[in-house]
Each structure stands twice: as C-alpha cells, then as structure tokens.
Amino acid sequence: MGSVVIDAVPEAIACHPARTAVVMIDMQRDFLEPGGFGETLGNDVSLLQAAVPACKALLALARASGMLVIHTREGHRPDLSDAPKAKIERGAPSMRIGDRGPMGRILVRGEPGHDIVPELYPAAGEVVIDKPGKGAFHATDLHSILINQFIDTLIVCGVTTEVCVHTSVREANDRGYRCIVPADCCASYFPEFHQVGLKMIAAQGGIFGWVSDMARIGAAFAAVPAVRAAA
Ligand code: TIU
Secondary structure, three states: OOOEEEOOEOOOEEEOHHHEEEEEEOOEHHHHOOOOHHHHOOOOHHHHHHHHHHHHHHHHHHHHHOOEEEEEEEOEOOOOOOOOHHHHHOOOOOOOOOOEEOOEEOOEOOOHHHOEOHHHOOOOOOEEEEEOOOOOOOOOOHHHHHHHOOOOEEEEEEEOHHHHHHHHHHHHHHOOOEEEEEHHHEEOOOHHHHHHHHHHHHHHHHOOOEEEOHHHHHHHHHOOHHHHHHO
C-alpha cells in the first residue's frame, strides 16, 4: 500500500494509511441533539449537524482503506468522582453535569445522551475512548493505543472545533503526531470560532497541523490504486 498525498493548508501532506488513524471526537447525542449537554449550555445544537455527512463519508473511506478508526466520548462516571468540581460548577447551564434530562443524566457514561449519534456509530471492533476532559489524551490510554499500532498521523474530526478538537490536536502535537483536520468534518456552536480555530491550526506554517476537507482526502485516496485495491 502506497502513501497518499492530501492537499491541505498550509501545504500538501503525504501520509501512509497504515500509520494514519481517524479520530472522531465526541460525536455524541449530548452535543448534537436537543436536551443534552450542548443545549444546557445555551447552544443551538443543530449547527453541529453540518459535520455529520462528511464524517460519515470519512468513516466509510477509513473502513474501506483499513485505517485505524477511533471514537471518543466526553463523559463521567455515574458517581461523578472523575468530574472536577470546577467543571461541574462552571457557567450557568440550565442543567448541570449529572442532572437528569430527556436523554438521561447529562454527560454521564452509559446514559442515552452520552452515546454516539446513530449515523456515525462505531463499527464492531473500533476503539472507543471514554475521556473525562476536553482533550482525547488526558486521563485516557489513547497514546498507548496509537503507539502500539505505529500511528504517526491523525485525521482529527468531530465537535466542537475550538474546544475538544482543538484541545486534542494540541495534545497530539506535543506527543509527536501530525494532525490533519478536515474542515467539513468539524463543527462548532460558534461558526466564527470554527473558522478561526481552523486558521489557528494551519497558521505559522502549520503550527498545530494541516487543514483539509473530505473532498480533498477522498481525491487523495482515489488517486492511489494500491490503496483502493487493499481496501
Ligand atoms: N461546549 C463545547 O463547545 N464543547 C464541549 O464541551 N465539549 C466538546 O467540544 N466535545
């Protein structure tokens, strides 16, 4: 299987599918559907739906080409012992973490709202990382899993662009991973933060990584017959 060259900003990036993982950050009902954590914070959750079609296409590509797929979920133990007081008490949400809402207890593991949206549901055998923080590496075994699979490049997708995606990309950088962020596979409750968040990743020669999109990633894979044949 050969390398694929993905057109991106600030420049094209070559990566090897066997050493590349798709990391789908927090595409959970609690963030994307009414009645969950995102809405309790006062957000219009319908804005996040924009990322679902491109994420779905990327998951299909990753599965067909044999790339490692990892899903993350933000949430806490039912007794909230892993939820910092500062996180629970922050802001003025209509419901706090652990309170009971229409999709079960807000941001609590095992509750319906904590689950991943049906369109992007993990396939059998795909890794699901439960994370208590915004970053996917904090207090999880993600780094060990990636090292053990010889992964050097991440395609980081999900919600929200400037919160959990950005935090995870920053954490990944400091651990030595190259991060590609497809713009249309991410979304924010604040469209301007989405745009600026992406700019911050690619600025200064790609200080945190490369920004691309699903069409350019699809085109890169389609251009490599060996990758397609191995799928
Ligand atoms: N509030 C917000 O924009 N995001 C989060 O709380 N978590 C994630 O981004 N997953």
